[in-house]
Amino acid sequence: MIAWLDANLVSILNGVAFGLLLFTLAVGLSLIFGMMDVLNLSHGALYLVGAYAAYRVVGEAGGSLGAFLLALGVAGVLGLAAGALLAGITQPLARRGHLHQALLTLGVALVVADLLSALFGDEVHSVAAPAGLRGSVRVLGHGYPAYRLFVIGVGLVLAALVYLLVERSRAGAVIRATVADRDMVQAIGVDTRKVLVGVFAFGTLLATCGGVLGGPILGAQPGLDDTVLILGLVIVVIGGLGSVKGAFFGALLIGQIQVLGVTLLPEYASFLLFGTMALILTLRPAGLAGTAARTAAPGSSG
Amino acid sequence: MGRQMRVGRLRPRWILALAGLAAATMTVAACGGSAVRGGGGGGGDQETVKLGVLLPLSGVYAPLGEDMQQGLRLYIDEHGGKLGGRRVELVTADEGEGPQTAVPAAKKLIQQDRVVAVTGVVSSAVALGVRDLFTESKIPLVISNAGADEITGEASSDYLWRTSFANTEPNAAFGPYVADQVKGGGVYVIAADYAAGKEAMGGFKETFEAAGGKVADERYTPFGETQDFQPYLNAIQRSGAEAVYCFYAGAEAVAFVKQYEEFGLADELPLYSAGFLTEGGALDAQGDAALGIRTSLNYAPDLDNPANERFRAAYQNRFEEEPTTYAVASYDAAAVLDQALTSIDGDVTGEQIAAALGEVGEVDSPRGTWRFSETHNPVQKYYLREVRKQGAGFTNATVRELEG
Numbered sequence: 112m113i114a115w116l117d118a119n120l121v122s123i124l125n126g127v128a129f130g131l132l133l134f135t136l137a138v139g140l141s142l143i144f145g146m147m148d149v150l151n152l153s154h155g156a157l158y159l160v161g162a163y164a165a166y167r168v169v170g171e172a173g174g175s176l177g178a179f180l181l182a183l184g185v186a187g188v189l190g191l192a193a194g195a196l197l198a199g200i201t202q203p204l205a206r207r208g209h210l211h212q213a214l215l216t217l218g219v220a221l222v223v224a225d226l227l228s229a230l231f232g233d234e235v236h237s238v239a240a241p242a243g244l245r246g247s248v249r250v251l252g253h254g255y256p257a258y259r260l261f262v263i264g265v266g267l268v269l270a271a272l273v274y275l276l277v278e279r280s281r282a283g284a285v286i287r288a289t290v291a292d293r294d295m296v297q298a299i300g301v302d303t304r305k306v307l308v309g310v311f312a313f314g315t316l317l318a319t320c321g322g323v324l325g326g327p328i329l330g331a332q333p334g335l336d337d338t339v340l341i342l343g344l345v346i347v348v349i350g351g352l353g354s355v356k357g358a359f360f361g362a363l364l365i366g367q368i369q370v371l372g373v374t375l376l377p378e379y380a381s382f383l384l385f386g387t388m389a390l391i392l393t394l395r396p397a398g399l400a401g402t403a404a405r406t407a408a409p410g411s412s413g
Numbered sequence: 414m415g416r417q418m419r420v421g422r423l424r425p426r427w428i429l430a431l432a433g434l435a436a437a438t439m440t441v442a443a444c445g446g447s448a449v450r451g452g453g454g455g456g457g458d459q460e461t462v463k464l465g466v467l468l469p470l471s472g473v474y475a476p477l478g479e480d481m482q483q484g485l486r487l488y489i490d491e492h493g494g495k496l497g498g499r500r501v502e503l504v505t506a507d508e509g510e511g512p513q514t515a516v517p518a519a520k521k522l523i524q525q526d527r528v529v530a531v532t533g534v535v536s537s538a539v540a541l542g543v544r545d546l547f548t549e550s551k552i553p554l555v556i557s558n559a560g561a562d563e564i565t566g567e568a569s570s571d572y573l574w575r576t577s578f579a580n581t582e583p584n585a586a587f588g589p590y591v592a593d594q595v596k597g598g599g600v601y602v603i604a605a606d607y608a609a610g611k612e613a614m615g616g617f618k619e620t621f622e623a624a625g626g627k628v629a630d631e632r633y634t635p636f637g638e639t640q641d642f643q644p645y646l647n648a649i650q651r652s653g654a655e656a657v658y659c660f661y662a663g664a665e666a667v668a669f670v671k672q673y674e675e676f677g678l679a680d681e682l683p684l685y686s687a688g689f690l691t692e693g694g695a696l697d698a699q700g701d702a703a704l705g706i707r708t709s710l711n712y713a714p715d716l717d718n719p720a721n722e723r724f725r726a727a728y729q730n731r732f733e734e735e736p737t738t739y740a741v742a743s744y745d746a747a748a749v750l751d752q753a754l755t756s757i758d759g760d761v762t763g764e765q766i767a768a769a770l771g772e773v774g775e776v777d778s779p780r781g782t783w784r785f786s787e788t789h790n791p792v793q794k795y796y797l798r799e800v801r802k803q804g805a806g807f808t809n810a811t812v813r814e815l816e817g
Contacts, residue, residue, distance in 0.1 A: 330698065
């Protein structure tokens with residue numbers, strides 16, 4: 112057992128790092144769906160916007176901590192703006208159900224991906240880790256990239272913050288109340304439109320900042336938007352729609368499957384991801400943290 | 414589905430904004446697409462030949478397509494827009510990511526644009542998918558990348574020619590060298606799980622084992638869906654191997670090389686590969702992580718021969734980057750078509766070009782001289798290259814020629 116742990120320690124740790132990176136992506140997707148009932152298929156494209164922002168600001172080599180923080184700032188502003196815009200264009204379609212909104216966000220995703228390809232070309236780009244986080248550190252006798260430890264730290268802090276914000280804070284209470292009964296919240300003097308736009312913008316902010324955070328690991332290239340969107344959707348399905356806890360445990364599970372699963376069962380590497388999703392959908396259709404099946408939004412038969 | 418969508422509730426300004434965005438995207442895409450269509454004179458002119466160019470203008474292979482267009486354009490422009498004394502009109506079609514886009518594009522080139530020959534093709538699946546179309550239409554296809562062995566093996570045809578390489582070759586050329594370097598130690602063999610990866614590893618293992626090399630273990634990773642190689646790198650570290658031989662290209666090459674360094678393998682185990690690992694844009698993205706990697710390929714930018722000296726200077730001058738093997742293969746595709754067309758009198762047909770390609774002798778190429786084999790594949794040299802610093806960037810420097 113000890114020998115096994117020792118041999119696979121780096122893989123387990125790496126699964127956590129990869130999982131927490133995916134968490135930043137999936138939690139935004141999950142919140143937007145849970146709170147606003149919009150399946151935002153442009154989430155992956157927004158991640159890619161963040162990744163290209165990191166490539167442009169930080170570069171492929173060198174790159175100071177200041178440049179990295181600047182990239183986060185740029186990505187944050189872009190994310191907030193994109194969220195407000197998406198909230199604006201999906202709201203008029205709200206009564207027509209999920210399909211129309213999802214198609215609209217899919218269209219936005221295609222346009223954004225094409226614009227990025229026109230701006231940055233189709234080459235594969237990497238992003239340098241910020242100075243001080245480059246190179247590897249020894250973890251219990253094994254070499255491990257310092258930047259990935261940083262990602263683990265950031266991911267854990269972010270998870271705690273989002274959990275406190277949504278589940279424990281007053282703002283979170285207003286958000287949940289808005290989802291439950293919009294008219295009642297309006298009646299006590301809260302502008303519910305602002306609440307909804309705020310949630311959307313926060314979700315997309317997490318996507319673009321996730322792109323910066325993931326830049327030094329996954330780089331920036333055409334097609335990455337689809338890859339991360341699919342991983343995010345798998346996590347949201349596994350974790351349960353709209354749940355922060357679900358996204359957290361779903362992301363950690365997918366992280367381990369992508370890394371430890373591949374170590375233990377290399378022959379089945381291609382099937383592990385979707386095999387897990389199928390298994391969980393069979394055993395717990397509402398997801399790991401899901402409670403009851405969600406009722407469909409009015410007019411969602413589209 | 415789109416047709417069923419009613420836009421009644423979309424506010425007009427959003428429609429305008431989206432339409433504006435969409436229009437902007439299409440304009441940009443169109444500019445990129447038409448960039449190669451140069452020099453087209455009036456049709457019907459006896460002295461003009463229409464040459465089809467089938468290259469990926471979109472999708473994951475687009476960066477290769479760009480290098481290939483540049484090589485082709487450079488040759489034609491260096492020769493005053495003419496091949497074999499005739500003005501050349503290039504008609505470009507998008508190969509996309511596979512046969513589903515490429516086959517209709519090839520049909521359009523042959524049937525609608527009535528080109529006399531076609532060059533390009535990145536994907537082996539495309540090359541094999543259009544083989545019968547070209548053979549039956551009697552239009553020669555001069556492939557300037559797609560490397561499947563079959564194309565110039567079992568599937569060879571009078572109308573298929575190749576100026577690039579067969580997948581096994583750069584790897585087979587490398588086997589004896591790697592065996593000599595590891596001196597009896599095991600080599601871990603890892604590649605992307607698709608036809609080219611399998612062919613590459615087959616070519617390597619054959620000559621490597623014949624030269625006394627030992628394969629420590631062998632692993633194929635899911636093609637195009639592996640972002641994190643750490644689990645595989647962990648297995649390599651625990652295998653006791655003394656070196657690693659891999660086959661990756663594009664995005665996977667960048668991820669593999671960077672992670673190979675990040676997880677500390679670069680200091681312990683030398684990494685060998687066919688040169689696609691560190692070619693072109695991939696090398697820029699890998700940066701420091703690629704330093705010292707030794708690869709085998711039919712071209713390196715610093716090859717010492719007069720043709721390359723001229724070619725490299727002109728290429729750098731015009732495109733402000735180092736030429737790649739992809740650019741050279743397309744440059745040579747234009748060169749063999751030039752030779753073939755020169756030997757034809759009067760009207761030009763696809764059949765005549767195919768016959769004339771068979772008479773093309775030695776090609777004086779930037780990679781050194783080469784000629785077509787019986788099955789229309791280049792008989793060429795392979796070089797040992799090493800990634801070194803060059804100015805602010807990195808380059809694949811020639812170490813020496815590899816003995817067949």
